[in-house]
């Protein structure tokens with residue numbers, strides 16, 4: 001019996017052929033496949049500029065620099081996220097603070113954000129996270145950003161393919177930048193990979209420079225003629241965050257199936273909704289004028305209706321050949337952030353979310369038979 005993971009990639013023969021074509025070509029790192037992949041994602045997201053990089057974390061890092069973060073500046077994000085959403089500020093020498101979440105969605109609480117803005121100075125940058133692929137209330141975030149003068153970088157690592165009203169997430173209709181991750185458990189994959197989206201051509205050019213050592217291919221030395229055709233000018237301190245052409249070819253091939261991936265996730269989520277309805281679980285809130293990308297299907301173990309703990313359910317699933325996951329250990333409780341003065345009790349909704357949350361297997365390649373095994377195991381454990 002193979003173990004059913006909480007998430008995994010879906011790779012088909014065409015994906016493999018596209019990668020093999022790159023391997024047989026002249027370019028294996030940042031070349032024509034990158035441009036094709038960027039153009040596909042840009043079109044898919046309504047025309048925003050797309051800058052491919054080596055990971056979602058690298059995307060967050062250069063987005064944080066492009067948003068002006070540095071020593072003396074402050075980034076706010078939610079505790080219910082992966083550490084990278086906060087770490088990008090620390091890479092730049094900026095400080096991190098958190099805004100609590102709505103328990104129902106796991107997303108940034110706009111009420112908590114408003115209260116924090118009323119109580120003290122605004123951040124320089126806010127990073128809302130579209131948890132599990134469900135868009136945050138971006139219109140409210142955008143209004144507050146305009147009123148208080150902060151920038152917004154969406155951590156859309158879970159959310160390529162999500163829609164907020166008429167807008168594709170990644171189109172940056174309500175933000176300065178948005179960041180995707182193409183890690184294998186995410187909606188589409190490039191093995192490792194990420195992307196920064198922005199509507200600003202200027203910011204996109206800066207991001208392209210930052211991903212490649214701070215070198216501007218077109219730029220000459222200030223005021224000087226280039227030495228010759230070999231010249232390149234490093235304008236600022238950048239990184240090697242380039243994506244390879246093999247990865248981009250895989251990503252471009254996967255983009256051809258993104259709507260199928262998301263439809264499949266919705267089909268499976270609706271099956272979970274029906275099959276788990278009678279159990280002492282809080283099922284994910286999937287309503288509203290948004291389309292979730294459904295990266296995760298997160299249930300809450302409702303301790304008012306069962307004596308079975310989240311740990312018992314987790315272990316019981318593992319014994320039955322199922323490997324769920326927990327999203328997320330609140331970032332402010334990580335030892336690194338406790339060392340910066342954060343403590344338990346500061347963000348109660350995120351802490352309660354963590355105490356009860358369990359991410360069930362959900363990925364495009366999950367079969368209904370395997371999903372039924374998960375459902376049967378939960379009925380056994382929670383009966």
Ligand SMILES: *Cc1c(COP(=O)(O)O)cnc(C)c1O
Pocket residue numbers: 055056057058081082084085129155157158181182183192193194
């Ligand atoms: C996956 C993820 C990241 C980091 O992406 P990588 O591609 O793994 O570097 C950042 N934020 C969130 C919310 C994620 O889920």
